[in-house]
Amino acid sequence: MLSPVLCSDLAALEPEYTEADVISTVEFNQSGEFLATGDRGGRVVIFQREPQGEYNVYSTFQSHEPEFDYLKSLEIEEKINKIRWLPLHNPAHFLLATNDKTIKLWKVSERDKRAEGYNLRDEEGRLKDLSTVTTLQGEYNVYSTFQSHEPEFDYLKSLEIEEKINKIRWLPLHNPAHFLLATNDKTIKLWKVSERDKRAEGYNLRDEEGRLKDLSTVTTLQVPVLRPMDLLVEASPRRVFANGHAYHINSISVNSDCETYLSADDLRINLWHLNITDRSFNIVDLKPENMEDLSEVITVAEFHPHHCHLLAFSSSTGTTRLCDMRARALCDQHAKLFEEAVDPSRRSFFSEIVSSVSDVKFSHSGRYLLTRDYLTVKVWDLNMENKPVETYQVHDYLRTKLCSLYESDCIFDKFECAWNGTDSVIMTGAYNNYFRMFDRASLRDVTLEASREVCKRRAVLQPRRVCVGKKRKETDVSVDSLDFRKKILHTAWHPKENIIAIAASNNLYIFQDRLTPNGHHNTPEIQSAPPKWQTQPNPPTY
Template structure:
C-alpha cells in the first residue's frame, strides 16, 4: 500500500530508526509517581504540535522547532538538504490541568482525573483547540498567547524597597542622596522597621508612581446635576513585557455517559465529534455542550444478555457520514449515519472466523480489539488485539488483508498473563502518513514496526530508550502478500519462539508496557510513551 508517491521497492526497504529526543527521562532507581504516567498521546493534523495526557489529569503540549523560517538563502539550502540532515525536533510549550478527581454521590463512585484520550481540533486565529476526556467528562480547550502588561519606571531600587517583595519592572533609577527631613521610620511609618538597614534611614524624598493621564472628560445630565466622570489610564509606565500561553476551557460536555468513555473522535466536517463508552456512542456539536445525540446503543433490555461491549470508535478521515467501532468480540462495524438516526444496524461487518478446534478459555479475551485507526486515505482500518495487528480493507469484509504477529511468543504464558491481569492491557496502534507501515507497543518498553507495502517483509522491534536498537528482536513476520492481488484471508503464522524471552535471552518485563504511541502525519517519526517519559524517534 504505497500512497506516498514512492515506488513499492523503496517503501519495502526497512527503515533505520534513530533516537531523536526524550522528555521526562527517569534516572536510575527513580520512583515514578502514578500521576505522572502518560495515558494519551496525539499529533495534530499538521504534525507541528504534540499533546500528551497523564493519569494526574494534566495535558502537556509540545511544539515543533525545526521548521521555523530563518529567511534568506540559508532557509532554501536547509530545505534542499532537509531529508538528509534534519528531523522533527520538539520543545516543551505549556501544560495545564485538564481534569480533577470527582465523586459521583448518586452512584458512590470515584471518577479519576486520568486523561483517556486527546484529539486536536481545527486551529483558528493562531489559537490551538483540543478535546480531552477522562472517564465521564469531555472538555474543549483553547490555548493562545496573551500579552501581560506590567508597571515599570519606579525610582526605588528593588533591593531598597520596603516590604517583602521586589518592585516589579526592569527600569529603575538610583535612590536620591537627599532624604526628607521628617521621613524617618517612626511608629506611624508602616511597612518598615527602625532596625531595618535595607531601607534608607531618612526615607525617600519622592516616589515616582505611574503617570495618570486624563483621556476623556464626559458629562452626564440625568437630573440636571452635572456628574463629571474622568476616564483615566496609566501610560508611559505600563508596558507589555512578556507573552504567556493561556489555556482556557471553552466547553464542558458532561452527563452523557453512564459508563467509562474509551474514545473520542473529530469529524472531518470540523463541527461535530463522537464519544464512545462501553455501550453507547454519542454525537456532539462542538458549539453545543448540553445536548448530544445517541447514534449507537448496544445495551440489551436485560443486562444478563450482554455479550460484547464497544472498545473503540473513530470517524472516517474524509467521509463525514461514516464511522467505525470495534467490540470486545474482535469485530469491527462500519456504519453510515445517512441510513438512520439510530445506527444500530451496520453497513459492513469485519471479523475473522475462528480456526476449527482453536477455541479456548482465552479466545474471547485475546480477541478483544483495544484500538482501531483509519489510514489517512480512509481505505484501510488498522486494529490491535492482544496478540496481533490486523489491516482491513473497507471494501473487503471477508477477512483482514494482512496480519502481523506481535505477542505470539506469549501464547504459552496466557495463564500467567491472566493471573496478573496483563492479558487485559489495552495497546494502541498507529499508521504512517503514507499507509506503508504500522506500529504498536509491547512489554519491556518495546514497540514493533511492520511494513505493509507490496513486497515488504519489514519487521523491526525497538526499545524506548536512547539506544532503540539495543534489544532488537528478529522475529518472523507474516507472509508477504501484495495488497492489490488479495483473494482471501492471510493465515496466522505462529513464530518459532515459544518463550517470553527476547533474542538476547532477557525476560520480558510485564510491568513496563508501552501502551501509547503516535506516528507523525507526514514524516517517519514516532512518539511513544514509556511510563512518565516521552521518547521520539525518526527514520
C-alpha cells in the same frame, strides 16, 4: 529494518514515579507541529516541534480532577482516556480531552512571540532549571502545561472519578490559537491554547493589582490601553461536556466536518456539537433491556477521515462495524461488519479475550482499517468484510503464557496502533518496553526498545529479538525474562514526517529519522541489514 532515526527521551529522569505520572494517551495534531499527552493524573502536556525537528514542552495544564458520583456512589477517576485535536482555523489550538464521564474542549493560545524558546540542557549537557529554559533549534520544546482534569466524586454512584486523561484529540487549525479535546472517564473538555503579547492597563474601576476601586474616588474616565508584555501562553477551557455518559468514556473522535465529534463508552456512542454542551445525540446503543443479556461492549470508536457520515466502532467480541449516519439517526444496524472466523484448532478459553479489539485507526487515504487485538495487528479493506487483507503477529510467542497473563490481568491490556503518513508502515507497542514496526510492501518487521539507556548522545539503537528456545545471540531476549510491567500501550506517528512518539509508563520518547549528509530524512524502509539508530541528548523532563 527501519532506517536510522533520532531519539529524544522526554522522560522523568527520576526512577521513582507515582501512578498519576503514567501516560494514558498520545496524539499528534493534524500538522504534526504539536504533540499532546494525557496522564492518569488528569494532566495534559503539549509539545511543540522546533525548526530542526525536536519536540519540547509547549504547555501543561490540569484537564480533569477526580470526582464522586453521589447518585451512583461511584468514584470518577481524573485519568485522561482520549485526546483529540480539532482542525486549526485560527492561531489558537482547540482539543477535546475526556475521562470516564466528562469531555472538555480546551483552547491553547499564545500572547506573544516566543523570545528564546525552550531547552533543558546547557552546553555541557546538564539539565537546566525550567525557569531558565532557552530554545534549541529542532526540538519539541515545552510550550504550555496546565491541569486539565481534577479528581471528582460521583455521590450518586458513590464512585471516585480519576483525573486520568484517557484521550486527547487536536482540532484542525483555523486561526492562531490551538484547540484540543481532552477527556477522563466522565468529562470531556475543549481547551484553547493561545499566546498573548499585550495586557490591558488603565481600567477605570480597578487598580493596578486588579482590586475594585472605591467608586467615590473615581472622578475621571480613561480609555484602557494595551501594553507590550513578555510571552504568555495560556490554556483556557472553552467547553465542558459532562453528564453524557453513564459508563466510562473510552474514545473521542473529531469529525471531518470540524463541527461535531463523537464520544463512546462501553455501551453507547454519542454525537456532540462543539458549540453545544448541554445535550448530545445517541447514535449507537448496545445496552440490552436486561443487562444479563449483555454479550459485548464497545472498546473503541473512530470517525472516517474524509466522509463525515461514516464511523467505525469495535467491540470486545473482535468485530468492527462500519456505520453510515445517513441511513438512520440511531445506527443500530451497521453498513458493514468486519470479522474473521476463529480457527477451530486454535480455539481456547482465552480466544474471545485475545480477540477483543483494543484500537481502530482509519488509514489516511480512508481505504483501509487498522485493528489491534491482543496478539495481532490486522489491515482490513473497506470493500472486503470477510477477512483482513493483512495480518501481522505482534508477539505470538505469548500464546503459551496466556494463563499466567490472565492471572496477572495483563491479558486485558489495551494496545494502540498507528499508521505512518503514507500508510506504508504500521506501528504498535508490546511488553518489555518494546515496540514493533511492519513494512506492508516488503512484509518485513523490526522490534525496537524504548529506554533511557539507549537515549545517549550518538548512541546506536539496535533491533531486539525475543526467542522462545535458546538464545542465538547475546542481544536476544528470552520470552521468560520479559518484564510485563514495562509495556508500551500508547503510540502516535507524525501525520507527514517520519517522527514517532512512544509512551512507556511515565516516559515519553520521540524518535525521528536521522538526517542524511544532504540534509534529507531517510525513508522508513525496513531492510534486511541491521539498522544503526542515532540518538540525540535527552531533552526535556516534565
